[in-house]
Amino acid sequence: MLDITGLSVAYGGLRALSGVSLLVEEGQFVTVVGPNGAGKSTLFKAISGIVRPEAGGIRFAGEDLLARPAAARAHLGIAHVPEGRQVFKNLTVRENIEMGAYPEAGRQRWAETLERIHSLFPILAQRESQLAGTLSGGEQQMLAIARGLASAPRLLMLDEPSMGLAPAVADMIFDRISQIHREAGLTILLVEQRVAEALELADRGYVLETGRIVLEGPYQTLLSDDRVRRSYLGIGEED
Amino acid sequence: MDALILLENTLNACVAGLVIGCIYGLMCVGLSLIFGIMRVVNFAQGDLLMLGAYAAFYLVVGWGVLAFLGPNTAPFVAAVLAGPIIFALGWVLHRFLLARVSGLRTAGSLDEGHFGQLIVTLGVALILQNGGQILFGSTPRAVTTPLSSSAWLIEIGIGDTTIFLNKARLIACLLSIAAVIGLWLLLDRTRLGRALRAAADNPTAATYMGIDVDRAHRIAFALGSGVTAIAGGLVATYLSFTPFMGLDFVVIMYAGVVLGGMGSLLGAFWGGVTIGFVQQFSALALPPQLQNAAIFVVFLLIVVLRPQGLFGRSADRA
Ligand SMILES: Nc1ncnc2c1ncn2[C@@H]1O[C@H](COP(=O)(O)OP(=O)(O)OP(=O)(O)O)[C@@H](O)[C@H]1O
Ligand SMILES: [Mg+2]
Numbered sequence: 001m002l003d004i005t006g007l008s009v010a011y012g013g014l015r016a017l018s019g020v021s022l023l024v025e026e027g028q029f030v031t032v033v034g035p036n037g038a039g040k041s042t043l044f045k046a047i048s049g050i051v052r053p054e055a056g057g058i059r060f061a062g063e064d065l066l067a068r069p070a071a072a073r074a075h076l077g078i079a080h081v082p083e084g085r086q087v088f089k090n091l092t093v094r095e096n097i098e099m100g101a102y103p104e105a106g107r108q109r110w111a112e113t114l115e116r117i118h119s120l121f122p123i124l125a126q127r128e129s130q131l132a133g134t135l136s137g138g139e140q141q142m143l144a145i146a147r148g149l150a151s152a153p154r155l156l157m158l159d160e161p162s163m164g165l166a167p168a169v170a171d172m173i174f175d176r177i178s179q180i181h182r183e184a185g186l187t188i189l190l191v192e193q194r195v196a197e198a199l200e201l202a203d204r205g206y207v208l209e210t211g212r213i214v215l216e217g218p219y220q221t222l223l224s225d226d227r228v229r230r231s232y233l234g235i236g237e238e239d
Numbered sequence: 240m241d242a243l244i245l246l247e248n249t250l251n252a253c254v255a256g257l258v259i260g261c262i263y264g265l266m267c268v269g270l271s272l273i274f275g276i277m278r279v280v281n282f283a284q285g286d287l288l289m290l291g292a293y294a295a296f297y298l299v300v301g302w303g304v305l306a307f308l309g310p311n312t313a314p315f316v317a318a319v320l321a322g323p324i325i326f327a328l329g330w331v332l333h334r335f336l337l338a339r340v341s342g343l344r345t346a347g348s349l350d351e352g353h354f355g356q357l358i359v360t361l362g363v364a365l366i367l368q369n370g371g372q373i374l375f376g377s378t379p380r381a382v383t384t385p386l387s388s389s390a391w392l393i394e395i396g397i398g399d400t401t402i403f404l405n406k407a408r409l410i411a412c413l414l415s416i417a418a419v420i421g422l423w424l425l426l427d428r429t430r431l432g433r434a435l436r437a438a439a440d441n442p443t444a445a446t447y448m449g450i451d452v453d454r455a456h457r458i459a460f461a462l463g464s465g466v467t468a469i470a471g472g473l474v475a476t477y478l479s480f481t482p483f484m485g486l487d488f489v490v491i492m493y494a495g496v497v498l499g500g501m502g503s504l505l506g507a508f509w510g511g512v513t514i515g516f517v518q519q520f521s522a523l524a525l526p527p528q529l530q531n532a533a534i535f536v537v538f539l540l541i542v543v544l545r546p547q548g549l550f551g552r553s554a555d556r557a
Contacts, residue, residue, distance in 0.1 A: 048447055070343075074449030086444040088437050099437045102430075102448045151448070 001026040001187055002047070002155055007056035009042050016042040017211045019056070024155070029181050029188045031198045031219075033232060034208035040191040041083050043208070044159050048080045049073050061154065075103045077154030081161065083191075085144040089133030093124055096132050096143055100150030109152045116184075117146040120176050138169040145173070149180070156180070157189045162197075170194065174201065195232035199223055207232075243398045250395070252519040254402055258412040260515020262473050264508035265415035266488060267495035268422060269467030271507030274496065276439040276459035278351065279341050282360040284467055284492055285485025286367035287325055291468025292475035292484065293371065294321035296380050314382045315410055318472025322418075322465040329464025332363060333457045342453045343442055364485070371482030381479040382472075386410065411473035418469055419508050422462070426504065435459055439502075467492075490531055491518075494538040500547055513537075 002024040009017040016039045024030045034040055045051045047058060049070025058065040060076060068076065079100075088096050097117060101110050118125040121142040127135065132143055141161055148156055158177065162170035174194075178201050181188050192198030199205050205222045207215040215225060222228050270284045295317035298305045305313040305320075338344070340359050345352025387407035394401055426432035438445040438455035445452055474480070474488070491514050499510030514534055521533035 050443060050446065069451070070446050071449055071451040071454075074447060080447040082444060082447060086441055086447075088440040088444065090440050091433070091436060095433055095436075099433060099445070099448050099450075102434065102450060147448070 001028075001061055002189065003057075003059040004043075004047075005057045007043070007046060007053050007058065009039070009046050009051055009053045011051075015211055017046070017053075020208070020211070020213055022206055022213065022216075024187060024189055026154075026187055027185050028203045029178075029190070029201055031190045031192060031202035031205045032208055033192055033195045033198060033205065035231075036193075037210075038208045039211040040208055041159055044080060044082070044157055044189075044191065047073075047078065047157065074151060074153075075105075077103075077105065077151075079148035079151050079153035079156050081144045081148040081156070081158045083159040083163065085137075085140040087132040087135070087140050087143050087147070089131065091132055092129050093132055093135070093143055094128045096147050097124070097150045100147035101152075103151045105153075106151040110150075113150055113152055117149055120149075120179070121146055138165050138173075141165060141169075141173060142176075145176070153186070155187045155189060157191075159191045160193060161190075162192065162194050171197075174198075177201065195228070196223075199228075243400060246397065247400045247402075248523055250400065250402055252523055253516070254404065255408075256516035256519035257512065258405070258408045258515070259519065260512035261412040261415040261508075262408075262470055262511075263491050263495055263515050264511030265418055265473070266467045266470035267492050267499065267507040267511035267514075268419055268504055269463040269465070269470065270492045271463075271496045271499065271502060271504055272422070272466065273460055273463035275502035275504065276435055277337075277341055277456045278439075279337065279356045279460075280353075280360070281460075281463070282357070282489070283364040283367060283485075284463075285487075285489030286364050286371070287329065287464045287485075288467045288471035288474070288488050288492075289371060289480065289482060289485040290328065290367065291318070291321040291325050291471025292382075292480050293375055293380070293482075294324045294468065295382050295472035295475045299382050300380070310384050311386055314384045314407075314476045315414060315473075317382065318411070318469055318476065319414065321472035322469040324465075325468030326461045326465030329461035330457055332464070333460040336363065337460060338453055338457065342456050343446065344453075368482055368485065375482055377481055379479040379481050380475075382475040384476055387477045405477070407476045411476055414473060415470065418466060419505075422466060423504060431458070487531070490534060494534050497538060498541050 004020060004022040007017055007020045020043060032040055042051060046053050060078065063076060065073060088099060097114065101107050106113065123139060124142060124146055127139065132140065135143060145161065161173050161177065165173065174197050180186055190198055199219045199222055202219050204217065205219050206213050207228060215222065215228065266288055270281060273279060273281050295314065298317040298320060299313045305317050308316055336359050340352050340355030384407055387405065389406050391404040391406060392401050393404065426435060434450045435455050435458065437448065438450055438452045442452045495510035495514045496507045498513055499506030517534055517537050518530050521530050525533060
């Protein structure tokens with residue numbers, strides 16, 4: 001469904017991604033992990049069209065994404081839940097979700113998705129007319145995910161949804177994400193720093209370091225890899 | 240007896256301030272819409288107002304295409320039509336000039352493109368003023384209507400105190416209010432309006448939602464231009480003007496928008512109304528040359544005492 005080949009991105013002279021290839025099949029849950037500054041958010045921005053790659057290709061559902069302007073990509077079925085939530089602060093909770101449903105697919109399935117969003121995150125139903133900027137961090141994250149779901153996407157991309165959240169709230173967010181994947185069979189691409197949880201949810205995982213994929217495979221392989229255990233899970237140092 | 244005269248003058252200043260203020264409010268709303276959604280300070284706003292006045296002039300007097308409507312109706316129809324005409328011009332200005340120095344293109348840059356925007360909008364202002372002089376000439380023009388020299392008189396029953404309601408200004412005031420309400424409904428209630436507000440709030444996230452932010456800005460700029468042009472067409476029904484009229488009104492617009500809290504649409508409207516009051520009251524005490532000075536003084540007081548504007552919430556933008 002999403003097929004990235006040899007993707008390179010540079011900011012000015014600084015190379016953020018070099019030759020990244022990544023594959024997400026329909027219905028899969030794929031996770032990308034890596035340290036700060038590895039280029040994870042840059043990868044998402046390239047998929048969404050906010051940054052322009054200097055080399056490589058991105059295909060989505062058979063289409064050449066790079067030939068499409070950024071604003072057209074949501075309409076193809078890509079939902080990007082960005083790092084740091086980025087909700088529309090001066091719009092109400094309800095209006096934020098309505099903005100998510102801006103693409104045609106979201107509008108057609110509006111009633112059904114809204115009901116689903118409210119059953120996943122009941123708090124958002126209660127806060128419907130509150131300005132999004134006044135929500136707590138956890139609530140804003142739920143809203144950002146809800147806004148992504150509202151477009152009835154074919155691919156949901158989540159950039160560090162647990163960032164800055166209390167462990168209990170982060171766990172709840174992970175639960176919901178896995179529920180969305182299981183129940184709706186939605187294809188998910190997740191970037192996370194909480195490596196153990198993120199890899200456990202995933203069918204496949206990639207490890208990104210300084211702009212390169214250094215390891216990839218099904219999650220059992222990654223979890224048993226020494227480097228991953230040492231660098232990300234903080235275990236196995238003594239062996 | 241003196242007390243009655245004072246009462247009459249005060250009441251008339253109030254009414255005239257409110258009526259004129261609504262027209263000022265409309266022009267302020269145009270400026271505020273552009274600033275609120277694009278974060279661009281448009282120095283050419285006064286000149287778009289001027290173009291609105293000339294559009295009305297040519298429709299009614301110059302080419303006379305609307306003359307068949309008669310002198311009571313044509314000037315107001317022309318003022319409303321100035322809206323779509325200058326909307327189209329605003330669209331073109333954004334497409335070929337402003338889009339190059341604003342929007343996502345400059346979103347991440349060091350000064351957010353403000354320097355380029357300043358140069359471009361100032362340049363457009365100069366071109367419109369001087370180009371206007373070449374095209375329209377410097378003879379003062381007016382879109383005269385007999386309504387501007389007739390008034391409804393209201394006796395309020397204290398002595399012979401009478402309130403004068405200039406007919407042309409009152410119609411202009413009602414049209415202004417209608418235009419502001421229409422614009423507000425568009426922004427608050429429609430899908431397009433939500434998309435514009437989302438693009439203003441967070442351009443990057445708006446792009447993730449599938450909103451074409453440059454197009455949203457183009458619509459906002461064109462709408463803001465058109466709305467101010469309608470106000471220009473309405474001003475033309477009671478005031479004679481030249482291609483440099485924008486210079487007088489740009490002061491009023493900036494004062495109104497800052498009073499109302501930058502970026503708040505209804506705030507800008509009330510800011511314009513306040514300026515109308517200040518101007519009419521200062522006319523009671525000050526010679527006409529000093530009326531703009533009075534506006535400036537109020538403006539400075541507000542900036543010092545309440546920088547978030549009289550009607551604005553304190554800005555919560557990141
Ligand atoms: N707009 C930008 N201009 C210049 N450099 C940038 C820009 N955005 C990111 N970078 C650089 O690109 C590299 C990758 O950044 P990116 O945000 O993709 O990392 P990340 O893996 O998402 O990190 P984190 O886990 O901290 O979110 C970093 O070195 C960063 O400094
Ligand atoms: Mg990141």
